[in-house]
Amino acid sequence: MNSMQQIWDDANESKMSCEVLIIGSGAGGSPTAALLAEAGFDVLVVEEGRWVEQGTVAPFSLDQMEQQYRGGGVTVALGLPSIAYTEGRCAGGGTEVNSGLYRRPPTEVVERWRDRWDVRDLDPDELMKTATEVETDIHVTHLPGPASVPSQLLRQGADALGWKHDESPRWMTYPDGNPRHGQRQSMTRTYLPRAAKAGARILTQCRVNKINISHGKATYADISLANGQAGRISFKFVFVCGGAIQTPAILQRSGLRKNIGQTLAVHPTVKLSARFADAINVPDDVPVHQVKEFAPDLSFGGSASHAGLIALSLLDQWSDFKGAIEDWRNMAVYYAAITSEGRGRVMSVPGLVDPVVTYRLTARDRELLRSGLSRLSLLMLEAGATEVYPAFRGAPIVRGRKDLATLQKRFSANKASVMTVHLCSTVPLGENRDLCGAGSYGLVHETKNVYVNDASLLPDAPGVNPQASVMAIAVRNARHFIAQEKPHA
Amino acid sequence: MPNNPTHLPLIITGAAGWLGRALSSHVAHNADGLGVSQLIALVRDSEEQALLQSSLPKDNNLDLRILIGDVTNTPDIDRLFASSSGAFDLVHTAGIIHPKKIADLFAVNETATKNVMQRALHRGARRVVHISSNSPFGNNPHTQDTFRADEPFNPYLAYGASKMGGEIAVQESVSQGLNAVIVRPPWFYGPFQPARQTTFFSMVKSGKFPVFGDGAQRRSMVFIDNLVDGVCRARAWEGEPGRGWWIADTQAYRVSEIVETVGRALTDEGHTVKKNRLRLPHLLGQVAETADGFIQRTGRYVQQVHVLGEMNKTIACDISSATHDLGYVPAVSLYEGMRRSIRWCAQQGIEL
Numbered sequence: 001m002n003s004m005q006q007i008w009d010d011a012n013e014s015k016m017s018c019e020v021l022i023i024g025s026g027a028g029g030s031p032t033a034a035l036l037a038e039a040g041f042d043v044l045v046v047e048e049g050r051w052v053e054q055g056t057v058a059p060f061s062l063d064q065m066e067q068q069y070r071g072g073g074v075t076v077a078l079g080l081p082s083i084a085y086t087e088g089r090c091a092g093g094g095t096e097v098n099s100g101l102y103r104r105p106p107t108e109v110v111e112r113w114r115d116r117w118d119v120r121d122l123d124p125d126e127l128m129k130t131a132t133e134v135e136t137d138i139h140v141t142h143l144p145g146p147a148s149v150p151s152q153l154l155r156q157g158a159d160a161l162g163w164k165h166d167e168s169p170r171w172m173t174y175p176d177g178n179p180r181h182g183q184r185q186s187m188t189r190t191y192l193p194r195a196a197k198a199g200a201r202i203l204t205q206c207r208v209n210k211i212n213i214s215h216g217k218a219t220y221a222d223i224s225l226a227n228g229q230a231g232r233i234s235f236k237f238v239f240v241c242g243g244a245i246q247t248p249a250i251l252q253r254s255g256l257r258k259n260i261g262q263t264l265a266v267h268p269t270v271k272l273s274a275r276f277a278d279a280i281n282v283p284d285d286v287p288v289h290q291v292k293e294f295a296p297d298l299s300f301g302g303s304a305s306h307a308g309l310i311a312l313s314l315l316d317q318w319s320d321f322k323g324a325i326e327d328w329r330n331m332a333v334y335y336a337a338i339t340s341e342g343r344g345r346v347m348s349v350p351g352l353v354d355p356v357v358t359y360r361l362t363a364r365d366r367e368l369l370r371s372g373l374s375r376l377s378l379l380m381l382e383a384g385a386t387e388v389y390p391a392f393r394g395a396p397i398v399r400g401r402k403d404l405a406t407l408q409k410r411f412s413a414n415k416a417s418v419m420t421v422h423l424c425s426t427v428p429l430g431e432n433r434d435l436c437g438a439g440s441y442g443l444v445h446e447t448k449n450v451y452v453n454d455a456s457l458l459p460d461a462p463g464v465n466p467q468a469s470v471m472a473i474a475v476r477n478a479r480h481f482i483a484q485e486k487p488h489a
Numbered sequence: 490m491p492n493n494p495t496h497l498p499l500i501i502t503g504a505a506g507w508l509g510r511a512l513s514s515h516v517a518h519n520a521d522g523l524g525v526s527q528l529i530a531l532v533r534d535s536e537e538q539a540l541l542q543s544s545l546p547k548d549n550n551l552d553l554r555i556l557i558g559d560v561t562n563t564p565d566i567d568r569l570f571a572s573s574s575g576a577f578d579l580v581h582t583a584g585i586i587h588p589k590k591i592a593d594l595f596a597v598n599e600t601a602t603k604n605v606m607q608r609a610l611h612r613g614a615r616r617v618v619h620i621s622s623n624s625p626f627g628n629n630p631h632t633q634d635t636f637r638a639d640e641p642f643n644p645y646l647a648y649g650a651s652k653m654g655g656e657i658a659v660q661e662s663v664s665q666g667l668n669a670v671i672v673r674p675p676w677f678y679g680p681f682q683p684a685r686q687t688t689f690f691s692m693v694k695s696g697k698f699p700v701f702g703d704g705a706q707r708r709s710m711v712f713i714d715n716l717v718d719g720v721c722r723a724r725a726w727e728g729e730p731g732r733g734w735w736i737a738d739t740q741a742y743r744v745s746e747i748v749e750t751v752g753r754a755l756t757d758e759g760h761t762v763k764k765n766r767l768r769l770p771h772l773l774g775q776v777a778e779t780a781d782g783f784i785q786r787t788g789r790y791v792q793q794v795h796v797l798g799e800m801n802k803t804i805a806c807d808i809s810s811a812t813h814d815l816g817y818v819p820a821v822s823l824y825e826g827m828r829r830s831i832r833w834c835a836q837q838g839i840e841l
Binding site: 161162163293294297364367368370371374375377378401402404405407408409 | 627629630631633634637638639640641642643644650653657660810
């Protein structure tokens with residue numbers, strides 16, 4: 001165990017037990033662990049990845065992808081086009097590696113979830129109060145000073161077009177007041193230490209293969225430990241919080257399939273690199289400004305932009321674009337994300353470690369991606385870009401407005417490098433049994449003690465960075481569980 | 490409303506066209522208030538000359554000069570601008586939408602626009618208003634999307650490409666010092682309408698207007714008088730050259746709503762209107778669009794196929810910039826505009 005005593009990765013026991021087993025330590029699992037431990041439950045958190053101290057790997061680096069992402073950051077939802085996605089696989093999950101941008105779910109989105117999926121007692125005002133608490137816990141704040149140049153360029157382009165934009169707050173502290181020296185208040189800095197302090201045990205490098213369920217009641221989980229040894233954890237309750245891909249995969253391996261893994265929702269995203277006359281690149285941070293003129297259908301923002309990622313964004317049309325990489329210090333990567341009508345599937349397949357993931361874009365999605373990439377290109381021209389390199393096969397170099405017509409003519413989603421970092425909705429919550437895999441507070445339908453409490457529960461994609469939605473709903477559900485099982489805690 | 494300029498000659502190209510006649514008529518009625526000392530109208534032939542004259546009020550005090558010439562003929566353009574000494578304003582409405590052959594689109598909408606702008610620049614135009622279209626920007630990506638004032642080009646077939654060429658020509662002249670702005674009307678309707686618009690009324694009346702799918706596609710529309718108002722405001726605006734505005738109604742309408750409103754207007758004007766039953770699958774619209782593209786690539790043009798291919802698209806635009814900059818607010822509603830259009834047809838003896 002490490003200095004916190006409750007956090008360890010070298011379990012020797014093949015048989016363990018706890019009152020509440022929490023599988024996964026990301027934005028859903030960590031607050032669940034903290035609240036339940038503080039309410040007096042005997043909590044054991046198991047995390048498939050390692051505990052990586054912040055500061056030991058460079059943010060947005062290839063090293064980080066290797067250490068803290070599933071599959072080294074190379075995971076794909078199959079389809080036409082295939083959609084690359086990333087999943088954090090480390091203590092703290094995605095909160096350790098994402099952009100750190102925080103957006104409350106829009107009220108109309110919460111109302112849509114409540115009404116269409118019949119989510120009992122999902123009150124937007126109450127959820128926003130919960131969000132306020134979370135914001136205090138993880139120090140959601142705006143920059144203490146000017147944004148980075150790539151972020152300001154996004155704002156300038158939007159201003160020139162009269163398009164709405166704003167600065168997204170982040171869960172960061174700025175100890176010396178320098179906006180470049182932010183320390184992300186991820187789960188390993190906030191809820192996980194809080195859970196450990198309240199007595200929760202946190203076991204890393206422990207993979208859950210299957211939960212054993214009989215007549216709707218789960219009793220133990222089959223696990224694999226860091227040393228390759230198989231084991232078993234007995235529990236009274238289990239919370240599956242492995243994220244929108246791993247959670248349905250675990251449930252499916254455990255024999256639960258109804259409305260599980262069938263409605264994956266993402267924000268499909270296309271990218272471009274913009275080249276400017278001056279050096280603007282910031283390799284270790286992402287812009288905080290987002291353009292919301294066309295929200296919720298379309299959002300524009302900035303991506304991680306170190307030299308390797310700029311090269312990656314030029315790869316689709318490398319024969320024409322490769323000369324630009326020499327000038328990477330003058331370049332940054334930007335994205336256009338859409339809310340998608342399409343849906344995907346997560347299917348665990350016997351013999352495969354990871355599930356097969358598919359996603360299908362609709363005709364509207366494809367047109368929105370085209371429109372998004374061209375509107376973003378226009379914005380970059382207005383921001384002063386001398387050249388824009390859209391990321392799709394056959395793309396032109398955009399130097400002026402006339403080239404935008406060529407971009408739109410040549411674009412096809414099938415030729416684009418479509419990716420996403422926002423994955424959700426594989427076990428939607430609610431009472432509508434035709435649509436939902438879990439009840440209004442995350443109890444998996446047809447089970448007595450199997451809960452889901454992560455991004456899987458969001459009925460559909462919120463159209464904004466989803467972490468705030470995930471955390472607010474996780475806290476809401478954890479409190480409901482405590483009130484049900486330990487009303488005097 | 491921006492202040493009208495001190496009295497200057499106003500040149501209108503395409504003056505015998507739909508918009509040209511409506512604009513000329515408005516100028517003839519309000520020359521003094523608009524600050525127009527003389528109207529110089531370019532028409533293509535004596536037939537158009539008679540048409541324009543018949544559109545103007547009989548008892549106007551307008552100083553009118555009508556020149557016969559073609560914008561595709563450079564000496565004619567030179568003659569047009571030579572007719573005005575000193576400063577002048579120009580509204581360039583000349584354009585072609587339904588040509589005999591595709592090459593005509595580019596000759597009129599692109600090359601002629603370039604020539605007109607260059608000569609306006611060199612002859613010292615005070616202000617130029619170029620009439621463009623929604624076509625350089627194509628269709629909205631989905632039914633709820635709305636074009637903002639500034640959008641990337643995505644031309645719809647050859648007409649869109651030719652009007653895009655026109656806009657680019659205007660912007661190039663602006664970069665050389667021309668004081669030009671652009672007005673972009675979407676689908677407009679109203680008095681002086683050509684025969685194809687009469688067909689529109691007839692189809693609605695007989696219950697045979699093609700509605701694709703559930704009719705949820707949205708279209709921005711503008712009554713011709715509202716458009717003329719927008720053009721006049723753009724002429725008088727004193728802001729930065731190069732600006733463009735959508736001039737349309739405040740909201741875009743669902744196609745089903747347009748058909749219903751036109752049906753109501755026809756009924757209220759005493760016509761018998763059959764319930765519209767012509768629902769077509771989206772696929773047919775796509776087939777028509779593909780066929781239109783194929784035909785246009787051969788250099789030919791079939792109006793019916795073109796119009797059918799466009800009918801299942803959403804073309805919705807946001808007029809808030811025009812309201813903000815120009816004080817433009819559409820004064821005539823869709824229903825009222827349609828009633829006025831129907832009455833105009835009756836006055837002209839046009840059978841619907």
